[in-house]
Amino acid sequence: MATQRFCYHCRRSHPIEEMRQIVTGGRVRWRCRRSVMAARASREERDSFGRSVAAMNRTAAGKPLPRCVSELLVILRDDKEWH
Template sequence: MTDFVFCSCCRVHHARADMQAIDTPRGQRWRCRRSILAAQSSVSERDAFGRRQSEINRELARRLANRQPPPVEQQRQQWLGEHEPSAH
């Protein structure tokens, strides 16, 4: 099984092999190679990368916000069904 690490730059989990630990004043953070290479690019390329990543993050947030949780009663019934005492 591949070990995944959360990228603090693009806010996505990546395989550890694609990540690099960065020491910051607040502790160690992980960044993917893609974000590190983008940071070393020209200002216009960095800005374009940032805009693309922001759009990806906005779309992800929109999708998560639109997910409808099941009604509470349905959740309760499902939980009760999974946790029924076994008959001895």
């Protein structure tokens, strides 16, 4: 079994011990304990947490895709059966 899970809220992988399953929108999703606790905090603390996650996401968005992912996207783009 996997030792890490992806947190849909902060968009990072964490050890499974730090994760909780949350039902949202009729689906079960994994969230890290840090994001769950941040949601219970005051509005100022939630806003601060949200700004830090947004900054991490902006940083990650500027990074190029790994070569294997880029090559797969080219293959899928050129595959006539995929369309």
